[in-house]
Amino acid sequence: MLALIAGTGALPTEVVAQLTERPLICAMEGFLPDDLTADIVFPLEQLGSFIADLKARGVTQICLAGAVQRPAIDPSRIDAATLPLVPVIQKAIMSGDDGALRAVIGILEDAGLQMRAAHEIAPGLLPPLGCLTDAQPSEADMADAVRASGILRAMGAADTGQACAVLNGQALAIEGIFGTAWMLKSLTQRPDAGGGILFKGPKPGQDRRADLPAIGPDTVTDAVAAGLSGIVLEKGGVLVLRQEQVIAECNRLGLFLYIRERAA
Incomplete structure (x- = not known):
């Protein structure tokens, strides 16, 4: 039972x-x-x-x-x-x-x-590998995903957040105790022209039986308000709630959603 x-x-x-x-x-x-x-x-x-x-x-x-x-x-x-x-x-x-x-x-x-x-x-919570949206990530976006993965590894060593926003190899924001939504809200007043990715993944060595990071439709809205171009998730490490709605919102708002292989 x-x-x-x-x-x-x-x-x-x-x-x-x-x-x-x-x-x-x-x-x-x-x-x-x-x-x-x-x-x-x-x-x-x-x-x-x-x-x-x-x-x-x-x-x-x-x-x-x-x-x-x-x-x-x-x-x-x-x-x-x-x-x-x-x-x-x-x-x-x-x-x-x-x-x-x-x-x-x-x-x-x-x-x-x-x-x-x-x-x-509930295996349907994990999305499949690859790009799930009409919009596609650029080579620069994929390079930022590699950089973001490294940032998360460093964050994990301090047992902090499970997300960051990156543009041109630079961290725009990192998740702290207030969560992803707060982090994205902090970018709504950014002084540049926008762009960049939201990257989410579990902490290195995390017990994946509990507290895996997650996104939902609100994350898509928040990412657009933050001026980001897309969302990159680590395969097998991030739950997507209301997955069909998330993909539909990404397509409606022109955001890409890419599921990336777990970094070695």
């Missing part, structure tokens, strides 16, 4: 829509899914009891999908089943994004639950 721990955003709904059987939908307090009704809502302070409940219900597999922030811990709410996990939870909260996810995955796997990636159970 599969349980989906759903956070905010469009991803949980996309995952459920692609499944033939509805999973047990769970959510952490304060981060309920936007368009799904959770069967179980649990506080982080009772994670141990939540895991025990899952196992009692016959859950053997679990998928993490959607955005969840690091919550404040109320020591008075920690129950007996969660107490042994407190050191790991505290370390996770103090870690970067990738370190926190690894800690959470470790807790779930130590409890005997198999982790399943969102794109593993």
Whole structure:
């Protein structure tokens, strides 16, 4: 039996829509899914009891999908089943994004639950290789994609963002804690004539079973407002939500969408 721990955003709904059987939908307090009704809502302070409940219900597999922030811990709410996990939870909260996810995955796997990636159970989230739009990238755009891939590798070493904008080999902007939409909004007042690409990919060495970067129709609109010419994604490393709508929006607005092989 599969349980989906759903956070905010469009991803949980996309995952459920692609499944033939509805999973047990769970959510952490304060981060309920936007368009799904959770069967179980649990506080982080009772994670141990939540895991025990899952196992009692016959859950053997679990998928993490959607955005969840690091919550404040109320020591008075920690129950007996969660107490042994407190050191790991505290370390996770103090870690970067990738370190926190690894800690959470470790807790779930130590409890005997198999982790399943969102794109593993809903493979339609990953677009195919190549250019998916009428507009095509230029040789300069492809060179910028190579440069952007290198920038992301450097960003990944610091466990920061998963996206950057590049033009003529120069970084126009890099993603930080406020996300891709904020980064693109920062380019709407750029002083040049426009151009360049948005590049997205996972961090080097990232556990791809959770927190893969994603784009959706709003990303296309934001990229156009930022004056960019196209979007380049790493194959197998970026989820595309509402894929048909994304491609249609790119074609309508004259943006290219290119899926590039993963850099060696």
